[in-house]
Amino acid sequence: MGRGTSYFDAIEPVLRRDFQTIVVDPRGIGRSSRTETLVTAEEWADDFAQLIRHLDLPSAHILGSSHGGSMAMAMALRHPPVVASLLLFGAFSELDRFIVLNMDLRIRLAKKLGMGEDLRDFISLWTFGHEGLEKPGVDKFLEAQLTAVKLHTPESYANICRSLLHWGRRLPGQEGEPVVTSLLHRIKCPTLVACGGLDFWIPAKFSKIIAKAIPHSVYVDMPECGHIAVRDDPEGSARIIKEFLGGKRLAQVG
Structure with a gap:
C-alpha cells in the first residue's frame, strides 16, 4: 500500500515470483474514484481489511511504503486478524515540525500553482533526493509522478496531505x-521496518521509532535507497521481504 500503485510498479513483478500479490489504489488516489473529502489512514485501513475479507483471504502480508505504512499500521491496530505480517518501508508514526511545514507548503503550492510540473518537482526533490534524481531511468518515474499529480484537484491533494x-x-x-x-x-x-539511508523526507529516525515501539520487530537499513526504497531497489527490497517472511535472520543496522 502507498499513495498509488505506481510506487510498486518495479517491485510487484519481483514479488510475484514467490507470492500472490494484490496492489491497490486507496480510495481517492490513483485510479480509484476521486473524493474531495478527507480520508484518514484509519479509514483506508478499514477499506483494505474489507477487501481482504471480500476476497475470502484469511490474512495477508501487508506491505506499506511511506504513508502506505500508516495504512498498514492502522490495519494491524484495527484489524489484527487479517494482518499476517507488516512490511514497512519509509514509514512514520509521528511527525516533526519540518514535515508539518513541508505538508502545509504543498497544500499552498497546489492552490497557488495548480496540479502540474511545479508541484511535481517540489514533491520529487524530497522523494528522490540528490542521488535518486541522478539515477538512470529516473525520468520515467518523474513522468509517472506528474501523471499522479494531474489526477488530483488542489483540494483532493490537500486532503491527502491532511x-x-x-x-x-x-x-x-x-x-x-x-x-x-x-x-x-x-x-x-x-x-x-526498513528505511533508505538516503531518505531525506522521512529519515531513518522515524523508522527506528517504529521499530523500537513494536515488540519483536526487525529494523533494516538500506543505505543506497531514498524515500521509496521499493522503487529505488526493487530486487533488494524483495529479497529482504522474502528472507524476513522465510524466517531468515536479517542484519540489523542502527
Whole structure:
C-alpha cells in the first residue's frame, strides 16, 4: 500500500515470483474514484481489511511504503486478524515540525500553482533526493509522478496531505491526542521496518521509532535507497521481504 500503485510498479513483478500479490489504489488516489473529502489512514485501513475479507483471504502480508505504512499500521491496530505480517518501508508514526511545514507548503503550492510540473518537482526533490534524481531511468518515474499529480484537484491533494498530518496527530484540533507511536506496542504480528539511508523526507529516525515501539520487530537499513526504497531497489527490497517472511535472520543496522 502507498499513495498509488505506481510506487510498486518495479517491485510487484519481483514479488510475484514467490507470492500472490494484490496492489491497490486507496480510495481517492490513483485510479480509484476521486473524493474531495478527507480520508484518514484509519479509514483506508478499514477499506483494505474489507477487501481482504471480500476476497475470502484469511490474512495477508501487508506491505506499506511511506504513508502506505500508516495504512498498514492502522490495519494491524484495527484489524489484527487479517494482518499476517507488516512490511514497512519509509514509514512514520509521528511527525516533526519540518514535515508539518513541508505538508502545509504543498497544500499552498497546489492552490497557488495548480496540479502540474511545479508541484511535481517540489514533491520529487524530497522523494528522490540528490542521488535518486541522478539515477538512470529516473525520468520515467518523474513522468509517472506528474501523471499522479494531474489526477488530483488542489483540494483532493490537500486532503491527502491532511491525511498524513492527521496520522501524525498534527491537524488543528488534535492537540493533546497521543501520537500513534504510543499505540504500537499493541501490534503483535511479525514486523519488518526498513528505511533508505538516503531518505531525506522521512529519515531513518522515524523508522527506528517504529521499530523500537513494536515488540519483536526487525529494523533494516538500506543505505543506497531514498524515500521509496521499493522503487529505488526493487530486487533488494524483495529479497529482504522474502528472507524476513522465510524466517531468515536479517542484519540489523542502527
